[in-house]
Amino acid sequence: MMGANNILPLFVIISLAGAFLTSIIGKRLKWFSDIMGSLTTLILFVLSLLAVRIVNTQGVVVYSVGAWKPPFGIAMVLDGFAAFMLVTVNLVAFSIAVYSINYMEKFTSKWKFYTLFLLMVGGMNGVVITGDMFNLFVFLEIASVASYALVAFGTERHELEAAFKYAVMSTLGSLFILLSIALLYSYTSTLNMADMATVLAEKGPKNITLMVSVLFIMGFGLKAALVPFHAWLPDAHPSAPAPISAMLSGVLIKSLGVYTLCRIFYNVIGMSPTISSILMFLGALSMVIGGLLAIGQWDFKRLLAYSSISQIGYIVLGIGLGTPLGILGGLFHLFNHSVFKSLLFLNSGAVEYSTGTRDLQQMGGLSKKMPVTSATNIIASMSITGIPPFSGFWSKLLIIIAAVQAGRYGYAFLAVLVSVLTLAMYMKVLKYAFFGSLREKWSQIKEVPFFMKLSMGTLAFICLVGGVLFLRSVSGVFLRPASEALLEGIKYAAIVLKGGQ
Amino acid sequence: MTIYLLCLVLFSLGVYCMLRKRNIIKIIVGVIIAEYAVNLFFILVAYRMEGRAPIFSPEAEIVNMVDPLPQALVLTSIVIGLATTAVLVAIAMRIYEKYGTFDITKIRELRG
Numbered sequence: 001m002m003g004a005n006n007i008l009p010l011f012v013i014i015s016l017a018g019a020f021l022t023s024i025i026g027k028r029l030k031w032f033s034d035i036m037g038s039l040t041t042l043i044l045f046v047l048s049l050l051a052v053r054i055v056n057t058q059g060v061v062v063y064s065v066g067a068w069k070p071p072f073g074i075a076m077v078l079d080g081f082a083a084f085m086l087v088t089v090n091l092v093a094f095s096i097a098v099y100s101i102n103y104m105e106k107f108t109s110k111w112k113f114y115t116l117f118l119l120m121v122g123g124m125n126g127v128v129i130t131g132d133m134f135n136l137f138v139f140l141e142i143a144s145v146a147s148y149a150l151v152a153f154g155t156e157r158h159e160l161e162a163a164f165k166y167a168v169m170s171t172l173g174s175l176f177i178l179l180s181i182a183l184l185y186s187y188t189s190t191l192n193m194a195d196m197a198t199v200l201a202e203k204g205p206k207n208i209t210l211m212v213s214v215l216f217i218m219g220f221g222l223k224a225a226l227v228p229f230h231a232w233l234p235d236a237h238p239s240a241p242a243p244i245s246a247m248l249s250g251v252l253i254k255s256l257g258v259y260t261l262c263r264i265f266y267n268v269i270g271m272s273p274t275i276s277s278i279l280m281f282l283g284a285l286s287m288v289i290g291g292l293l294a295i296g297q298w299d300f301k302r303l304l305a306y307s308s309i310s311q312i313g314y315i316v317l318g319i320g321l322g323t324p325l326g327i328l329g330g331l332f333h334l335f336n337h338s339v340f341k342s343l344l345f346l347n348s349g350a351v352e353y354s355t356g357t358r359d360l361q362q363m364g365g366l367s368k369k370m371p372v373t374s375a376t377n378i379i380a381s382m383s384i385t386g387i388p389p390f391s392g393f394w395s396k397l398l399i400i401i402a403a404v405q406a407g408r409y410g411y412a413f414l415a416v417l418v419s420v421l422t423l424a425m426y427m428k429v430l431k432y433a434f435f436g437s438l439r440e441k442w443s444q445i446k447e448v449p450f451f452m453k454l455s456m457g458t459l460a461f462i463c464l465v466g467g468v469l470f471l472r473s474v475s476g477v478f479l480r481p482a483s484e485a486l487l488e489g490i491k492y493a494a495i496v497l498k499g500g501q
Numbered sequence: 502m503t504i505y506l507l508c509l510v511l512f513s514l515g516v517y518c519m520l521r522k523r524n525i526i527k528i529i530v531g532v533i534i535a536e537y538a539v540n541l542f543f544i545l546v547a548y549r550m551e552g553r554a555p556i557f558s559p560e561a562e563i564v565n566m567v568d569p570l571p572q573a574l575v576l577t578s579i580v581i582g583l584a585t586t587a588v589l590v591a592i593a594m595r596i597y598e599k600y601g602t603f604d605i606t607k608i609r610e611l612r613g
Binding site for chain 1: 512516519525528532535536539542543546547570571574577578584585588589592593595596599600608609610611
């Protein structure tokens, strides 16, 4: 049977094959791992664009692994939301692979980096594409284990300490997720998400659904670094090499945390007002606390990491509102954030590459020496703070309007307030790092090599034109199917089971 | 019921160990204990006392069979646990090389 659904397993296969080939050949041929890393992620990116087209022409596509029809076998499901996440993950992965060609020169074994990197991309693509509960857990762990190793990649004191903390916290999160999967399996006797949704809808709400929901919020909240569970993020993200910080903050916490939260609460368990208000509360809390903590930081990457917590808050707030506009805004912000936060981390990497420091107080006047880095940093900063023509403005605006429409004036007010905080923290970065007079000791530094500039330039361009996604014709292709996939709620089950036959 | 409670006790023990112990190796042991408790729970929810293996044959009557699926899943989960533990131990060894101690109160250069 040849059909559009054969594209689905490719997202996992290609990245895993890339990781495997890099690990056996890259050790001997130095150039091979560079080519392999960029080529694999480029292919995945093109495939994900193709996936968006497939969703628009054919609707939801289901692939049954090993021809075991759902609900018995493992199903892979491509719907609007999955296609949206695939584009986000693979776009960021591609630009980071290009950036790493130059950046990772200073580390000794580049092929190990690319192997782990591709393994992580494979895990994330798997989480997004799978329609099976336990399979989701497996891919989640693949991505997580690769990321523990990547955080510790520098094997210096701070890297190791952060990696250990991250690994223990994240394993605890995974255990909660596995526990809730076990409880759900014992209650519904199925692992297929669509089938599970049907059974849960038939049996009606019981205490066990509540218990499972709480465990899922704890587990995925730990992965997404929502505020009571955020302690590992400000250590882990700055300690990793810059491309990996960009990957972790840009897409890992979203595909492992936010995507899974949305998928399970909207499409499997079904959204209830209680869950919705819990998510909104956690979102608003992350938004405010992350913002307040970020302002006081002097380490460039640590500031960005706290700002990630704050922006994840926006996304969860938007999605937690549960209104069509709120979900649309949340997803739009998710895409925008993964682009500009990766760009900001890549900028911090570029600064570290040239000057060797991450301390904002040590920098100053770098815009004269590093025009591309500072220009892209200004674009990303404006985008994240929400200055009108840039992409971040539209998504924040949507979230705030949605909160007002839903009658949540307090949350809308907080969102505006944190936007001002964000402006303050990025003005601080620009002022101390890029503007002002150049220090004597930086008079010899150079702009970063070509591939780093290329990757930063591409991401900056997307920030600049990201507002286009908001136009009716474009959002109808990309954003709207994603938010509709969430809005149809537990009708997801019927669509997937029909598609699998 | 008792057996589930014992399972819960095991899990709590693991989590306690993870959160309260100061030695890195003890924390790793805590992770392993908690992992095993969850795996055990997964097996237990599908197990039947006096059950038999789910093999169909002409003469056997279909009663009281143990659900085989969670056992297959737990096998996967054990392997994942192994990978996690291996990474944790590798990091712990490197930490000992750099800091010369396993005591987490002395390994506190980063503040979350």
